[in-house]
Amino acid sequence: xxxxxxxxxxxxxxxxxxxxxMVYDRKTLFDYxxxxxEVYLAFDFKQAFVRKYKGPAQEEIALDxxxxxxxEEAYGIFSCDRQxxxxxxxxxxxxGPGLLRFRQGRYFxxxxxxxxxxxxxxxxxxxxxxxxxxxxxxxxxxxxxxxxPENGLKNERTSYFHGVINLxxxxxxxxxxxxxxxxxxxxxxxxxxxxxxxxxxxxxxxxPDEGLAQAAYRSFCASYPPKGLPAGAAQxxxxxxxxxxxxxxxxxxVFDAPSxxxxxxxxxxxxxxxx
Numbered sequence: 001x002x003x004x005x006x007x008x009x010x011x012x013x014x015x016x017x018x019x020x021x022m023v024y025d026r027k028t029l030f031d032y033x034x035x036x037x038e039v040y041l042a043f044d045f046k047q048a049f050v051r052k053y054k055g056p057a058q059e060e061i062a063l064d065x066x067x068x069x070x071x072e073e074a075y076g077i078f079s080c081d082r083q084x085x086x087x088x089x090x091x092x093x094x095x096g097p098g099l100l101r102f103r104q105g106r107y108f109x110x111x112x113x114x115x116x117x118x119x120x121x122x123x124x125x126x127x128x129x130x131x132x133x134x135x136x137x138x139x140x141x142x143x144x145x146x147x148x149p150e151n152g153l154k155n156e157r158t159s160y161f162h163g164v165i166n167l168x169x170x171x172x173x174x175x176x177x178x179x180x181x182x183x184x185x186x187x188x189x190x191x192x193x194x195x196x197x198x199x200x201x202x203x204x205x206x207x208p209d210e211g212l213a214q215a216a217y218r219s220f221c222a223s224y225p226p227k228g229l230p231a232g233a234a235q236x237x238x239x240x241x242x243x244x245x246x247x248x249x250x251x252x253x254v255f256d257a258p259s260x261x262x263x264x265x266x267x268x269x270x271x272x273x274x275x
Contacts, residue, residue, distance in 0.1 A: 071139020
């Protein structure tokens, strides 16, 4: 990892760096984030640079720079927890009270406040604007995003990930890993609302080979709660539809569709790569 220590100012407005800069890797990240490390380790996380700043009234903000290994992985970790307005920092960003998140190239950055969130806001945003240009050029998002249908797509509610932990954090499917997701699977989860009366969710997965995709299809059809999907589609008690399709090494699942016809239209609009 680049040593960001010399490049990042020790003073931001009237906030001063305090303590020692720390660097964590895949083995030591638990020492810093405790229960949150699994979310990062489900991606190709390399290292994290951490610096703390103290404000005039001893409030604290933490700067965390995560080297995710590639722009695609940085997009992934950023995309899995979007909920606040854009802050105009880096390639993509969001700011909510006491928390700035943004991505730039292969890096994901989180700046958080401990204490008075209003007093720390100016320092957090200024620190973000200072750090972003130090992280190198922008990078492209994952190519799998091009497979998503465009009509009704909510870009701000689209996530990229690999493992079941990230899926269930976004949309709980089952207690078991019935789609056989792991570090080798590329997944994108998207929400759609093409009209005021129609909405649904789409999970699109790329497996390493066709055999794994077909095995995941069979597993899902046999195990999806509450009674499985023997024909690849079923209506739940809430009258919403779930439908799964498999093609070569790809699997697409539509959840919470208002009708079987709508689920079929969404499936038919998926743009499978030419291989």
